[in-house]
Every structure is written in structure tokens, then in C-alpha cells.
Amino acid sequence: MDANFSLRDIPSIDQLLKASVMVEAVDRFGRPTVTNALRATLARIRDEVRRGGRIPSSETIVTAALARLNADARSTLRPLFNLTGTVLHTNLGRALLADAAIEAATDAMREAVALEFNLESGRRGERDDHLRELVCELTGAEDATIVNNNAAAVLLVLNSVAVGKEAIVSRGELIEIGGAFRMPDIMARSGVRLVEVGTTNRTHPKDYINAIGPDTGLILKVHTSNYRIEGFTSEVGARELAGIARDKDVPLINDLGSGTLTDLVRFGLAHEPTVREAIDEGADIVTFSGDKLLGGPQAGFIVGRRVLIEKINKNPMKRALRVDKIRVAALEATLKLYRDPDRLGERLPTMRLLARPQAEIEAQAQKLAPLVARALNGSFSVSVIACESQIGSGALPLATIPSSGLALTPVDGSGSAPELLAASLRQLDRPVIGRIERGSLVLDLRCLEDEAGFAANFTPVYPPAEEVERP
Numbered sequence: 001m002d003a004n005f006s007l008r009d010i011p012s013i014d015q016l017l018k019a020s021v022m023v024e025a026v027d028r029f030g031r032p033t034v035t036n037a038l039r040a041t042l043a044r045i046r047d048e049v050r051r052g053g054r055i056p057s058s059e060t061i062v063t064a065a066l067a068r069l070n071a072d073a074r075s076t077l078r079p080l081f082n083l084t085g086t087v088l089h090t091n092l093g094r095a096l097l098a099d100a101a102i103e104a105a106t107d108a109m110r111e112a113v114a115l116e117f118n119l120e121s122g123r124r125g126e127r128d129d130h131l132r133e134l135v136c137e138l139t140g141a142e143d144a145t146i147v148n149n150n151a152a153a154v155l156l157v158l159n160s161v162a163v164g165k166e167a168i169v170s171r172g173e174l175i176e177i178g179g180a181f182r183m184p185d186i187m188a189r190s191g192v193r194l195v196e197v198g199t200t201n202r203t204h205p206k207d208y209i210n211a212i213g214p215d216t217g218l219i220l221k222v223h224t225s226n227y228r229i230e231g232f233t234s235e236v237g238a239r240e241l242a243g244i245a246r247d248k249d250v251p252l253i254n255d256l257g258s259g260t261l262t263d264l265v266r267f268g269l270a271h272e273p274t275v276r277e278a279i280d281e282g283a284d285i286v287t288f289s290g291d292k293l294l295g296g297p298q299a300g301f302i303v304g305r306r307v308l309i310e311k312i313n314k315n316p317m318k319r320a321l322r323v324d325k326i327r328v329a330a331l332e333a334t335l336k337l338y339r340d341p342d343r344l345g346e347r348l349p350t351m352r353l354l355a356r357p358q359a360e361i362e363a364q365a366q367k368l369a370p371l372v373a374r375a376l377n378g379s380f381s382v383s384v385i386a387c388e389s390q391i392g393s394g395a396l397p398l399a400t401i402p403s404s405g406l407a408l409t410p411v412d413g414s415g416s417a418p419e420l421l422a423a424s425l426r427q428l429d430r431p432v433i434g435r436i437e438r439g440s441l442v443l444d445l446r447c448l449e450d451e452a453g454f455a456a457n458f459t460p461v462y463p464p465a466e467e468v469e470r471p
């Protein structure tokens with residue numbers, strides 16, 4: 001067969017654009033996008049024809065182009081079901097916002113707001129004005145400021161308070177958090193000189209006292225948020241350390257990481273240090289995240305003594321690290337929920353999910369098991385199991401919360417099957433993300449609130465279809 005003759009028989013883009021499906025597609029996606037999709041589809045077909053394949057019908061070509069257009073139109077940031085069992089999953093976007101926060105953020109996106117404008121005086125205001133009083137009320141701090149995230153908060157505090165000076169940290173607290181946040185690197189970039197004291201497992205008051213000298217700019221205490229040192233250990237508690245810092249007239253900074261504004265014990269969880277406790281213990285500055293246990297949008301809170309906060313606000317880096325109006329609005333609405341602690345468990349998704357009782361989750365698992373089994377068509381056994389959820393984002397790293405879920409186990413014992421199933425669940429309209437554990441794909445249902453949405457969406461193709469070839 002003459003290959004050139006065959007290639008010439010492939011319909012042209014102009015011809016294909018006349019098909020009614022493509023006319024509709026132009027309406028939806030715009031002409032250049034549809035033309036590009038057809039061009040990419042035709043390039044693939046030309047390759048196939050050169051390799052001896054046949055020319056597909058115009059309908060087939062148009063259908064393939066439309067599939068490509070639909071796949072491209074789907075957001076890579078579309079909602080998914082987080083069934084990993086980690087409630088505050090950094091890779092899955094951490095806290096889900098409360099309705100009140102979503103409404104406030106939406107209003108701020110649509111309309112002009114008095115972000116840096118004082119409505120009473122008609123003069124320029126500060127964006128921190130919307131949050132300062134609330135944050136101080138909830139934490140007992142004298143003053144507060146808010147930046148992009150807690151990593152930024154730590155960077156800004158170190159640079160504002162101790163640039164060119166020494167910062168003393170216990171060797172047991174030189175943490176690395178995922179995503180290249182390493183305390184020693186952050187300290188170097190912020191222009192302070194790290195002075196390590198103590199050993200990995202034990203640091204004593206005299207270690208700090210001996211290290212303090214004329215060049216000391218601050219003492220930093222870091223909440224060891226993603227690990228615990230156990231066994232023969234000792235650390236200097238925040239209150240005692242505050243005493244040492246005060247005696248030597250050196251500021252004490254306490255990076256709480258997650259921090260929480262309310263005692264988690266009231267939600268049946270273990271105790272995580274609250275920001276108010278850290279302030280009460282005498283820290284001059286406390287830093288914590290907005291999207292960890294607090295349950296709001298990404299943000300970094302800096303709270304503490306007014307003289308230091310004023311210094312921080314004068315640092316030009318503050319301008320580079322500030323938050324936008326959308327997040328200020330969402331933060332304000334989230335913080336206001338803390339004024340009614342009795343209803344926090346209903347209104348704040350983070351608390352609601354963390355507090356869900358195992359029995360309720362198990363009942364949900366029992367209910368969904370037959371549906372999931374049916375969708376998997378006998379290739380997997382589906383059993384209701386007890387499992388352990390985690391808070392995530394470094395809060396209470398060793399404390400797990402009893403939960404329940406579904407274990408999907410390949411019936412033929414094929415080792416790679418759970419990975420293949422996980423891949424196929426990631427391709428769903430609304431991807432379902434579980435975790436692989438001992439040869440099964442486990443779906444921890446703690447974070448499943450939209451049961452009907454899950455049921456309607458759970459139609460995996462197994463084994464998964466090959467991925468659509470990309471241009």
C-alpha cells in the first residue's frame with residue numbers, strides 16, 4: 001500500500017470542524033483549543049497510519065478529539081475524596097473551611113472590601129486590624145500579625161528580632177518538616193546564626209544559660225511536631241525556658257507549628273498545646289499555622305508582645321509575606337466560630353471530622369460495602385475494618401484516632417492489584433484517594449461526609465484503561 005496516498009486520505013481539520021460535535025465543542029472551548037485538539041489527534045493518527053494502521057472514520061477522530069478536550073478541561077485541582085485517614089493532609093490541601101469562612105471569602109472575592117481602609121475615620125487602615133483583636137481575645141496575647149504561612153512567620157520573626165545575632169535552639173528541636181522546611185536552613189536564610197545546645201535526646205537549663213552571651217538575639221523553642229523523642233530524654237519546658245530568657249533579657253520565641261485555639265480534649269482527642277497556654281507560659285512570641293488544627297485557610301500567625309510585633313511590622317519582608325483579602329475574610333469568619341466553643345464541633349469541618357465517633361464511621365462502612373463490592377465486580381473482596389486515622393500536619397504525631405473503613409483486597413492475591421486499583425480510583429470524575437496497607441487498598445471513611453456523592457461517583461474501571469495518549 002502507498003503510505004503517502006493513505007496519509008492524504010486523512011480528513012482535514014477544516015472538514016472535521018464542520019461535524020456537529022465539533023461545532024458544539026467550538027462553542028464550549030473556543031476555536032483555537034478545538035483546532036489544537038484535532039491537530040494533536042490527527043498527528044497521532046498519522047503516526048499510526050505510517051506504522052501500517054488504518055484511517056479511522058471521521059466520527060472516531062472527532063470522538064477522540066472530544067475526549068481529549070474534556071480531559072483537558074477538567075481541573076487538576078478538582079475536588080477529591082480524601083479517604084487516606086489523615087484529616088489534615090498537606091498534599092491534599094489541609095483544612096476544609098467552614099461554611100461561614102467560604103461565604104466570607106466569596107464575598108471578598110466578588111466585591112470591594114475595606115481591607116486597608118477605616119470605615120469610621122475614612123482614613124487608611126491596616127489589614128491586620130480585621131484580625132488583631134479577635135486573635136488577642138482568643139489567645140490572650142497582647143498583639144498579633146498575620147502572614148502567608150507559618151514558615152513565613154518563623155522566617156519573619158527570626159529576621160526581625162535577631163538578624164545578625166545568634167539564635168539558640170535545642171539539638172532535639174532542629175526539625176525538618178516536609179516540603180524542605182528545615183529549621184537550620186530557615187535560620188540561615190533569615191540572617192541569624194544558629195547556636196545548637198544540648199544533645200538530640202537531652203537538653204538542660206544550664207545548656208541554654210551557658211550559651212547566652214552578648215551576641216544572643218533570641219531563644220527559639222520548636223514544637224517537635226512530626227516526631228517524638230522517647231526513652232532517656234529531657235527537655236526544658238516552655239515555662240522554665242521563659243524564666244531563663246527573662247533573666248537574661250532575651251526574647252523567647254515558641255514555634256507551635258499546628259497549635260490549637262481550643263483544648264482538643266473536649267473533642268475526645270489527646271491534649272495538644274494551645275496558643276493561650278504557650279502565651280501563659282511566658283513566650284514573647286508564638287507562631288502557628290492557619291490551616292492546621294485551627295481549621296482555616298493557609299496563614300501564619302505571629303502573636304505576643306507588642307514591642308516585638310511592632311518591630312516585625314516594620315520589617316520590609318512583612319510586605320512580601322502578607323495575606324490577601326480573601327484569606328483575611330476567611331480567617332476572620334473562622335476565628336469568630338471559636339467564640340462559641342460548644343458549636344465548634346458542628347461548624348468547623350476539621351473538628352467535626354476529627355471528632356466523628358468510630359461507631360458512626362463503621363455504620364457508614366457497612367452501608368457502603370455492598371455498593372463498593374458491586375462496582376469492583378468480584379475482582380476484590382470488600383471488608384469493613386477497624387483502622388486508625390491521624391490528625392496530620394504534625395499535630396500529635398503519635399496519637400491516632402480509632403476509625404473504620406473498607407479494605408479492598410485482590411481475590412487472586414496479585415501483588416500489584418491494589419496499586420492498579422488505586423490508579424483507577426484516581427481517574428474517577430472525583431478521584432478517591434486511599435492508602436495501601438498490607439496488600440489491600442484501605443479507604444478510611446472518617447472524612448467521607450458526602451455519601452451520596454461518593455456512591456454516584458464510585459464507578460472504577462478495573463483493570464484501569466490505558467491513559468489517553470497526550471500530545
Ligand SMILES: *Cc1c(COP(=O)(O)O)cnc(C)c1O
Pocket residue numbers: 149150151152154177181222223224225226255256257258288289290291299300393394
Ligand atoms: C507545620 C509547621 C511549620 C510550617 O507551617 P506552614 O503553615 O506549613 O508553613 C513550622 N513549624 C512547625 C513546628 C510546624 O509544625
